Amino acid sequence: MLMSKQKKNQAGKGARILISVNVIGSAGPIRLVVNTEELVATVMDSILRTYAQAGRLPVLGTNTDNFYLSAGGEVLPPSDTIGSHGVWNFFLWKKPEVEKFTGVECPVTRVMTLNRKGHGLSRKLGHGSWRAWFSKSLKISSH
Known part of the structure; x- marks a missing residue:
């Protein structure tokens, strides 16, 4: 019951x-x-x-x-x-990490690469996207 x-x-x-x-x-x-x-x-x-x-x-x-x-x-x-x-x-x-850089949010990219022996994966941060943007924004364009 x-x-x-x-x-x-x-x-x-x-x-x-x-x-x-x-x-x-x-x-x-x-x-x-x-x-x-x-x-x-x-x-x-x-x-x-x-x-x-x-x-x-x-x-x-x-x-x-x-x-x-x-x-x-x-x-x-x-x-x-x-x-x-x-x-x-x-x-x-x-969720992907977000870095704040001078008021602009840029996502941090994570890249998976093989280690030197080619057996395992290692993780490294790739900051190329915001660095390229930053260096491009600092360049003074000529007329």
Whole structure:
């Protein structure tokens, strides 16, 4: 009798699904059971808390405003429900960093290159875009 009441109460909450979230830069996916009616922002918060509790590296922080959750190449708006897209595999990745330079925001580009032996990937920052713009703006054009 008690089991049937619990099942009726759970049915009103929405279906529960197992999702798999690959965090870019981390070793493996995080798997969570969530309600299909939960908002994407709530799920992102749960993912970041689970990631931190597991002690995974790199340390990401807990601010959901710094991350995107995407499914199938599409970034999900934080106000959507997680079940509205019909997928169970997601990617969580950090938003690109933005540098402020004399009142103009310039995105910092991240370039992935092979290391000298060609075995692994190393990350380096490419500042060529704003430097080229800055040097071009300083040039004095002749008539």
